[in-house]
Amino acid sequence: MIELAGVTKRYGDMRAVDDVSFSLAAGESLALWGTNGAGKTTLLRCLLGVTRFEGTITVDGISVSGDGKDARRRIGYVPQIVPVFDLRVGEMIQLTARLRGADVRQGLDRLEEFGLGDTVKKPVASLSGGMKQKLALTLALLGDPPILLLDEPTANLDARSQEELIKRLLDLQRQGRTIVFTSHRWDEVRALADKVVVLEQGKCIATGTVDEVADTPGERVGLRVRLAPETIEPAVTLLGSHGFDASRNGHSILITVDGERKAEPLVLLAASSIPVTDFELEEQV
């Protein structure tokens, strides 16, 4: 259903995606797994055929760079953040249905099924995060595309909404849809993915089933460290100079580190008189 061969995306000298290849059969689900900046969203953009790249991607036998429009007809896309159209929910469904050549009624029925039947006349901007995500899924399913692409689908949801969305996605997969999603949450990957592609700095460093990837030697964890704002940049520099893969992530630093070395960044920061106000572990591969 989806075939990627030697996909590379460059921005100047930087390779955001570096020689990635994989294939996915109809009805399978695949997680693009990696930290921020690993190239997950860029790879989704390549799959949608909205950016130029080297290599080939075919969707249902159609080249996305040769006939992007036709390929996108087979793809429903759920962005991480639902864009702020100055429209009501019903108008948004109507707009997307007309662009996809789908029946508006189908969208309204799906909205009802998702428990959002009473929001048709509400502005999209007034919906909560969970409601927006359901709307995004409703829109993506217009025209019954066989493939769903989801960018960090649960990133902005509370625990209950996350669980609900994963259940819905599992239902859709059981109905035969092929699902590709990006994530940096292992629990989500384990619940939803048949296959995992692990990306690091644009490169595919591991691929296989969830269990195969989880058993890969040198298991790594994500360590999120909170610091005073003025110490974030010096801390990233310090950690980088000691060989740690550290990047700023909002008001904290995300460090990807071997599972057996997770205390080392904390020790290093303390020894350099950079106080850590809080930290948490994010399960990674």
Next chain:
Amino acid sequence: MSRSVLITLAQREISDALRNRWFIAYAGAFVVLSVALALLIDSSAGYSGVSGFGRTSAGLINLVLFLAPLMGLTLGAQALTSERERGTLSYLLAQPVSLFEIFLAKFIGLAIAIGAAIVTGFALATLTISYLSGGKGMDIFLQLTGLTVLLAVVSLSVGYLISSVAHRTSTALGVAVVAWLALVMIGDLGLMGTAIMFKLSPSTLLTVTILNPLESYRIASINLLKDSLELLGPAGLVATDRFGSATGWVLTGILALWTIVPLAIAYLAMSRKEQR
């Protein structure tokens, strides 16, 4: 290219324009000032004895020279950058729609919205003058309406070009206002001063003049009012001398080029930016 996609996106653009405070303010100002001008000119017609349409047209040209480019430039400048900033462009591109369809449909939608505002202003001025002074000179008035819509589309095209290369809406708007000021300032007076200072030959003066679409519009529209040739200015007189009866067509062609060339460059710039 899908006609239904073009219609859907153009309709969305028109309804977005009708919700845009800038558009409402421009359209409202244009309509009110057009009618006010018609009334004002009619009230002074007794002193001059010149027909209402001719005098109103001459008055409207000056109004149009300020308002139509400002409307087209600023609305065009917001068109693509605001879509990018709100994330709506990425969403549309993820649908079975091509970048060219989005680009063209937005332009058509905005051109229809701006054209409708101008036609409404002119139509109400026409009704006012017809009611007060009869319908003499109406054909010229209709031609002037068409020419004015073309000027607005030219401005929209230049605004679109600004929008395609700017990263932020605020930057695009700033550049659009500077472009508007430049086009208005490098008008007849500026050119006259330049011609005297640099001793420009008539052909050079004409070339420099028609490089400014506002001047092309001004000369073409005044040329319609045959009884007001003294208003043409030096470049206008050179143009009528050079092109004779084809002056209107030549200048309209130049305005058409001013629409097509910036639009083509804007598409190339947008395509490079979005697909990089």
